[in-house]
Amino acid sequence: MNRREFLVALAAATAGCGGFSESMSCERVGGRDDTNVGSSVGRVRDATGRWPAAYGPFDGTRAVRDGRYTGTVRRGWRQTSVDFDTDCDPVLANETLYLVDDDGCVVALDATDGTVQWCDDTVNTEQSVVAGPDQLYLRDGGTLVAFDPQRREVIWRCEFGSGRTLSTPVTDGERLFVHVQGSEERLVAVRGGAPLWSVPASSAPVVANGRLFVLHYATLRAVDPETGEEIWQQSLGSADFDTLSVREGQVYLTGSGLTAVDTESGDSNWSRNVPPGRTVRAAVAPERVYVPTRRLAAAPPRLYTYRRETAERISCRRPASFVSGPVVTTDELLIFVGGFDPEAEASTVFVQAQRHTGGTEWRVTRQPQSTVLSLCAGREALFFRHSSTVEAFVFE
Numbered sequence: 001m002n003r004r005e006f007l008v009a010l011a012a013a014t015a016g017c018g019g020f021s022e023s024m025s026c027e028r029v030g031g032r033d034d035t036n037v038g039s040s041v042g043r044v045r046d047a048t049g050r051w052p053a054a055y056g057p058f059d060g061t062r063a064v065r066d067g068r069y070t071g072t073v074r075r076g077w078r079q080t081s082v083d084f085d086t087d088c089d090p091v092l093a094n095e096t097l098y099l100v101d102d103d104g105c106v107v108a109l110d111a112t113d114g115t116v117q118w119c120d121d122t123v124n125t126e127q128s129v130v131a132g133p134d135q136l137y138l139r140d141g142g143t144l145v146a147f148d149p150q151r152r153e154v155i156w157r158c159e160f161g162s163g164r165t166l167s168t169p170v171t172d173g174e175r176l177f178v179h180v181q182g183s184e185e186r187l188v189a190v191r192g193g194a195p196l197w198s199v200p201a202s203s204a205p206v207v208a209n210g211r212l213f214v215l216h217y218a219t220l221r222a223v224d225p226e227t228g229e230e231i232w233q234q235s236l237g238s239a240d241f242d243t244l245s246v247r248e249g250q251v252y253l254t255g256s257g258l259t260a261v262d263t264e265s266g267d268s269n270w271s272r273n274v275p276p277g278r279t280v281r282a283a284v285a286p287e288r289v290y291v292p293t294r295r296l297a298a299a300p301p302r303l304y305t306y307r308r309e310t311a312e313r314i315s316c317r318r319p320a321s322f323v324s325g326p327v328v329t330t331d332e333l334l335i336f337v338g339g340f341d342p343e344a345e346a347s348t349v350f351v352q353a354q355r356h357t358g359g360t361e362w363r364v365t366r367q368p369q370s371t372v373l374s375l376c377a378g379r380e381a382l383f384f385r386h387s388s389t390v391e392a393f394v395f396e
Helices: 003-013
Strands: 073-079 091-093 096-100 106-110 116-120 136-140 143-148 153-159 176-181 185-191 194-200 206-208 211-216 219-223 230-235 243-247 250-254 258-262 268-272 288-292 303-307 313-318 324-329 333-340 348-355 360-366 373-377 381-386 389-395
Touching (some): 143 176, 211 243, 288 333, 333 373, 348 381
Antiparallel strands (some): 136 143, 143 153, 206 211, 211 219, 219 230, 250 258, 324 333
16 A cells, blocks of 8 residues: 555544544534624725735744734725636735736735736746745746836846746745755755755745754754754654744644644654644644644545644644635634535635634635635735635724
């Protein structure tokens, strides 16, 4: 039996709660009705905040710092005039939402009212935009492009060669870091369009507290972003981890279960079987770690919750019958998406917020044309894309 066959069999055997005893069934959450929804305001009062990459902050946490998402949720604006690429998630910077349309053009929306500010085809991109402090970073095949959104012109291009694929880049404000995959895999640091250094790597990095954290198969490495020198490495015992998040002294590895590693020493703090082979990037709140899983065979997506310091499992949720989308967390709430009845004429998807301690704060439902969903978060506004529609929500 190969690894894929094993995982399929494992999923079928543990469909009750994805890696735990069937007697420990997952809590079914989500619904078809709006909860705690006020009247539409039509405009976002405060569109500040930064959600610079598809997975949120460059530390990978999908966390909103000092965000206000409690109280009554109100509908802001709704944008349907552009055919957005459903594989590309929106990002937020300088009160502007950046997306990609079906033709590969970069589209800028005013985050306060949803109007199209501009649509530019200077760079043909088929991947999500990344927002740096003053410029955007786009990927065009094996080329990394720095783009000035004010002047709408290319600042520099860095060519990595045909046949190469590039990860979502991250930045520390001075340098850009990208995982380049071709005949070999490397993490490359770029400044001003010129490579500075490179090291072997098998994943995209995350950046926090003046360090880069990156995987190289069965090893986690902490790297100096200025020089590329290794600070420490930790053997993981498995090469199946593929995503990272880091917050307040711990790096969280997902892909094959969940492992927490100390950021200063590189020592492994704890590991959990979540189940193996199915976990995606963790969202990290001050006291909790939320770990979604991929759909696999008979096992639908799940959402597991652990205490951040002790790794105690708090809950297992089943947020949807047919789709489980991105997860966002604030200091007070967990926000996630899901949906029902994919074969029905009117499928229902929802965005829902729950208190970390339990209890639904609010829920908004929609009937989309497809079930490709994404969330982009500002300080006081949440931006939800379903199919080719983007909506904004604000809070009292």
